Amino acid sequence: xxxxxxxxxxxxxxxxxxxxxxxxxxxxxxxxxxxxxxxxxxxxxxxxxxxxxxxxxxxxxxxxxxxxxxxxxxxxxxxxxxxxxxxxxxxxxxxxxxxxxxxxxxxxxxxxxxxxxxxxxxxxxxxxxxxxxxxxxxxxxxxxxxxxxxxxxxxxxxxxxxxxxxxxxxxxxxxxxxxxxxxxxxxxxxxxxxxxxxxxxxxxxxxxxxxxxxxxxxxxxxxxxxxxxxxxxxxxxxxxxxxxxxxxxxxxxxxxxxxxxxxxxxxxxxxxxxxxxxxxxxxxxxxxxxxxxxxxxxxxxxxxxxxxxxxxxxxxxxxxxxxxxxxxxxxxxxxxxxxxxxxxxxxxxxxxxxxxxxxxxxxxxxxxxxxxxxxxxxxxxxxxxxxxxxxxxxxxxxxxxxxxxxxxxxxxxxxxxxxxxxxxxxxxxxxxxxxxxxxxxxxxxxxxxxxxxxxxxxxxxxxxxxxxxxxxxxxxxxxxxxxxxxxxxxxxxxxxxxxxxxxxxxxxxxxxxxxxxxxxxxxxxxxxxxxxxxxxxxxxxxxxxxxxxxxxxxxxxxxxxxxxxxxxxxxxxxxxxxxxxxxxxxxxxxxxxxxxxxxxxxxxxxxxxxxxxxxxxxxxxxxxxxxxxxxxxxxxxxxxxxxxxxxxxxxxxxxxxxxxxxxxxxxxxxxxxxxxxxxxxxxxxxxxxxxxxxxxxxxxxxxxxxxxxxxxxxxxxxxxxxxxxxxxxxxxxxxxxxxxxxxxxxxxxxxxxxxxxxxxxxxxxxxxxxxxxxxxxxxxxxxxxxxxxxxxxxxxxxxxxxxxxxxxxxxxxxxxxxxxx
Amino acid sequence: xxxxxxxxxxxxxxxxxxxxxxxxxxxxxxxxxxxxxxxxxxxxxxxxxxxxxxxxxxxxxxxxxxxxxxxxxxxxxxxxxxxxxxxxxxxxxxxxxxxxxxxxxxxxxxxxx
Numbered sequence: 001x002x003x004x005x006x007x008x009x010x011x012x013x014x015x016x017x018x019x020x021x022x023x024x025x026x027x028x029x030x031x032x033x034x035x036x037x038x039x040x041x042x043x044x045x046x047x048x049x050x051x052x053x054x055x056x057x058x059x060x061x062x063x064x065x066x067x068x069x070x071x072x073x074x075x076x077x078x079x080x081x082x083x084x085x086x087x088x089x090x091x092x093x094x095x096x097x098x099x100x101x102x103x104x105x106x107x108x109x110x111x112x113x114x115x116x117x118x119x120x121x122x123x124x125x126x127x128x129x130x131x132x133x134x135x136x137x138x139x140x141x142x143x144x145x146x147x148x149x150x151x152x153x154x155x156x157x158x159x160x161x162x163x164x165x166x167x168x169x170x171x172x173x174x175x176x177x178x179x180x181x182x183x184x185x186x187x188x189x190x191x192x193x194x195x196x197x198x199x200x201x202x203x204x205x206x207x208x209x210x211x212x213x214x215x216x217x218x219x220x221x222x223x224x225x226x227x228x229x230x231x232x233x234x235x236x237x238x239x240x241x242x243x244x245x246x247x248x249x250x251x252x253x254x255x256x257x258x259x260x261x262x263x264x265x266x267x268x269x270x271x272x273x274x275x276x277x278x279x280x281x282x283x284x285x286x287x288x289x290x291x292x293x294x295x296x297x298x299x300x301x302x303x304x305x306x307x308x309x310x311x312x313x314x315x316x317x318x319x320x321x322x323x324x325x326x327x328x329x330x331x332x333x334x335x336x337x338x339x340x341x342x343x344x345x346x347x348x349x350x351x352x353x354x355x356x357x358x359x360x361x362x363x364x365x366x367x368x369x370x371x372x373x374x375x376x377x378x379x380x381x382x383x384x385x386x387x388x389x390x391x392x393x394x395x396x397x398x399x400x401x402x403x404x405x406x407x408x409x410x411x412x413x414x415x416x417x418x419x420x421x422x423x424x425x426x427x428x429x430x431x432x433x434x435x436x437x438x439x440x441x442x443x444x445x446x447x448x449x450x451x452x453x454x455x456x457x458x459x460x461x462x463x464x465x466x467x468x469x470x471x472x473x474x475x476x477x478x479x480x481x482x483x484x485x486x487x488x489x490x491x492x493x494x495x496x497x498x499x500x501x502x503x504x505x506x507x508x509x510x511x512x513x514x515x516x517x518x519x520x521x522x523x524x525x526x527x528x529x530x531x532x533x534x535x536x537x538x539x540x541x542x543x544x545x546x547x548x549x550x551x552x553x554x555x556x557x558x559x560x561x562x563x564x565x566x567x568x569x570x571x572x573x574x575x576x577x578x579x580x581x582x583x584x585x586x587x588x589x590x591x592x593x594x595x596x597x598x599x600x601x602x603x604x605x606x607x608x609x610x611x612x613x614x615x616x617x618x619x620x621x622x623x624x625x626x627x628x629x630x631x632x633x634x635x636x637x638x639x640x641x642x643x644x645x646x647x648x649x650x651x652x653x654x655x656x657x658x659x660x661x662x663x664x665x666x667x668x669x670x671x672x673x674x675x676x677x678x679x680x681x682x683x684x685x686x687x688x689x690x691x692x693x694x695x696x697x698x699x700x701x702x703x704x705x706x707x708x709x710x711x712x713x714x715x716x717x718x719x720x721x722x723x724x725x726x727x728x729x730x731x732x733x734x735x736x737x738x739x740x741x742x743x744x745x746x747x748x749x750x751x752x753x754x755x756x757x758x759x760x761x762x763x764x765x766x767x768x769x770x771x772x773x774x775x776x777x778x779x780x781x782x783x784x785x786x787x788x789x790x791x792x793x794x795x796x797x798x799x800x801x802x803x804x805x806x807x808x809x810x811x812x813x814x815x816x817x818x819x820x821x
Numbered sequence: 822x823x824x825x826x827x828x829x830x831x832x833x834x835x836x837x838x839x840x841x842x843x844x845x846x847x848x849x850x851x852x853x854x855x856x857x858x859x860x861x862x863x864x865x866x867x868x869x870x871x872x873x874x875x876x877x878x879x880x881x882x883x884x885x886x887x888x889x890x891x892x893x894x895x896x897x898x899x900x901x902x903x904x905x906x907x908x909x910x911x912x913x914x915x916x917x918x919x920x921x922x923x924x925x926x927x928x929x930x931x932x933x934x
Contacts, residue, residue, distance in 0.1 A: 035919065056843065780891070
């Protein structure tokens with residue numbers, strides 16, 4: 001260290017040195033404080049120094065655009081050699097020698113690209129978000145606990161682990177995820193862990209179940225029992241049936257009308273008298289809130305109606321549009337399995353896709369599998385409630401909610417014979433009924449949906465398909481099928497209860513045993529159709545059957561998309577995959593086509609309104625750039641609220657008559673009493689409301705035109721939002737057409753989350769696209785690389801490799817050669 | 822000349838330290854090297870600033886250029902900065918200030934000139 005020995009120059013005096021040293025110590029303290037500040041999250045700000053550090057901070061996630069993924073990996077836990085071929089879209093094609101190895105590698109790859117998302121979604125399911133973000137997620141978490149999400153997942157885990165096949169599948173998948181997690185240092189954590197400030201935790205089989213329950217809750221969580229009870233208390237039976245019919249007239253059901261149903265093995269239970277079944281409420285017993293629904297389309301065309309002679313299957317589930325995407329494309333191969341499709345990071349197997357023999361797709365079935373019961377507590381004893389004339393003790397679950405920066409919150413949730421007491425004196429949510437309510441949900445029961453996935457992924461034909469889906473109990477799905485023999489089929493599949501008429505349509509008396517869920521309908525009797533005469537099958541969340549189906553059920557259905565799809569398929573002569581692309585992207589609004597003529601007829605005399613002139617020339621297509629789309633949607637909204645707002649504006653969950661029903665009434669009943677605005681002395685007619693709503697629309701469009709364009713896509717603002725709601729990692733104002741009332745159901749934050757078209761010919765020809773990319777890393781070129789393609793309504797040709805241990809295909813870009821050691 | 826050498830030593834040592842240690846090792850390095858170098862406090866501040874600042878600039882560009890600014894652009898938006906250049910500049914600024922302060926403290930503690 002000679003260099004550092006003082007060489008020359010004036011020495012400083014002892015006193016000066018002493019003074020400097022004091023300053024030095026002061027500056028050390030300042031520097032330590034500065035570093036501490038930069039290493040600490042303050043309010044919403046992440047620890048700035050830690051994040052900005054280009055070595056281990058955010059920039060560690062910056063992935064080179066031309067990164068070469070080719071690699072040799074060694075996993076001691078594998079049983080044999082394996083390969084993962086990455087194609088030009090970064091879809092992993094996993095080939096392994098055993099079932100264990102293929103699920104191990106799927107787990108590894110899911111974690112490799114989507115670990116943070118998997119962690120967050122399962123935390124969300126379990127009500128554990130507050131642990132990492134603090135109080136702001138507390139209400140959400142508490143609701144999850146109250147709904148019994150963890151209870152549901154634990155029940156299903158028992159079912160899945162009691163079967164050796166699904167147990168092995170889950171164990172291998174979890175092992176793969178944990179192998180990846182244990183290879184991580186802070187530097188390689190997904191970016192969001194660093195920004196939010198927490199660490200990955202070991203994966204468990206329970207988390208897979210939590211993810212599936214999260215989906216089940218998303219798809220069957222909404223139930224109209226409470227608003228229906230309200231409506232029942234304010235409307236006469238006649239008006240209730242007029243405005244809220246159980247089945248919409250002219251419905252084109254999932255299982256085509258005329259399909260013969262097997263005779264029921266169970267008789268219809270007798271309904272108890274209303275006074276026994278349903279408590280009576282007054283309108284003041286309810287709060288107020290609103291929610292938005294979801295939907296999906298699928299359809300299959302039999303080989304007899306396609307240009308190629310092969311059956312075609314299409315599916316586009318409309319779910320929340322988020323980044324990282326809900327879906328992850330993959331192909332899985334081992335002995336007895338060769339399957340391609342969309343998988344859910346956090347669950348083993350392929351959820352929607354095709355094998356080398358069959359293709360399948362899902363839409364939500366919407367039959368009601370969640371009912372509410374009012375509970376009569378025993379006065380003076382919090383541990384008991386009344387049931388069948390006796391005092392019954394609750395069972396309890398202690399829910400410990402961890403909250404970052406605060407003490408844990410302990411909630412004791414009491415369970416009744418029906419299910420968890422979701423609302424009680426300790427917890428009530430704005431908008432629910434102000435009574436103690438227990439929730440009875442099919443999702444709480446032990447079911448093994450993983451087994452359905454296991455079997456579907458190996459299906460060779462229709463029998464395999466049916467044997468597989470019969471394990472799929474909740475969430476109930478319309479499961480569409482097509483195979484290489486040209487067969488098509490559709491099942492309204494799920495586990496349902498043999499209900500008496502109106503059972504569970506309203507909040508029920510939880511103290512009377514007559515209201516209990518009793519026998520289960522044998523699932524083979526679920527409504528289904530195989531190769532119908534019409535040559536196609538479709539579902540779009542419409543009513544499941546016509547009235548000839550022997551069992552009673554209710555549900556929350558929409559008909560608009562189904563009308564359009566069924567009409568389009570019926571008129572297509574020789575169907576091609578291009579026709580299917582066009583239909584999935586179809587933005588013709590049946591609603592506009594039906595009601596606009598009525599609206600225009602009533603405004604016949606209005607002159608000089610430029611918006612109205614645009615409407616008169618419009619073809620009812622909600623195209624991205626169309627101004628007419630914006631005008632119509634706003635005009636319709638104003639008209640709809642003008643009709644119902646005064647009479648039914650206070651219904652919980654904003655449950656006004658459906659769009660379909662309103663549309664029909666407008667066309668068929670020009671003199672309905674509801675057209676009158678009860679808030680005015682005058683008696684208004686339909687014409688008055690149409691003109692008034694036109695005026696409102698004109699005014700608000702004039703205002704809006706001053707600040708932004710009136711193109712449809714701007715107003716509706718289709719967005720794909722990062723799961724942590726960070727705008728910097730999200731996309732909005734996507735240039736898309738369509739809306740919830742068109743086949744191309746591009747709404748604000750929901751839309752076609754995976755579009756798939758598969759032609760089941762000699763060679764399987766498959767196309768797909770989803771709004772995102774394979775990587776969950778915002779610093780990766782593969783984070784959102786499919787997005788523009790999806791916005792443009794284009795498709796990728798999917799690479800389906802033969803089941804072989806070596807491949808020669810130009811589209812394979814990188815290979816992982818994997819050895820056990 | 823000695824200031825220049827000290828700067829280079831800080832830069833290289835930071836790079837080595839950050840291979841294993843968390844980001845705040847840059848402050849430890851700047852401090853320790855500065856104690857040994859015994860420069861004047863003002864000069865020491867400059868060497869710490871340049872040494873660490875340059876290291877973070879090099880490290881940031883090494884990650885950012887092959888990434889074609891995908892991540893730095895998003896991070897800039899997250900921090901409400903007008904562009905990725907500002908994100909890199911902020912990185913360099915924070916690194917430089919930390920290095921400068923730590924180095925000045927080191928020089929003051931062991932002031933010989």
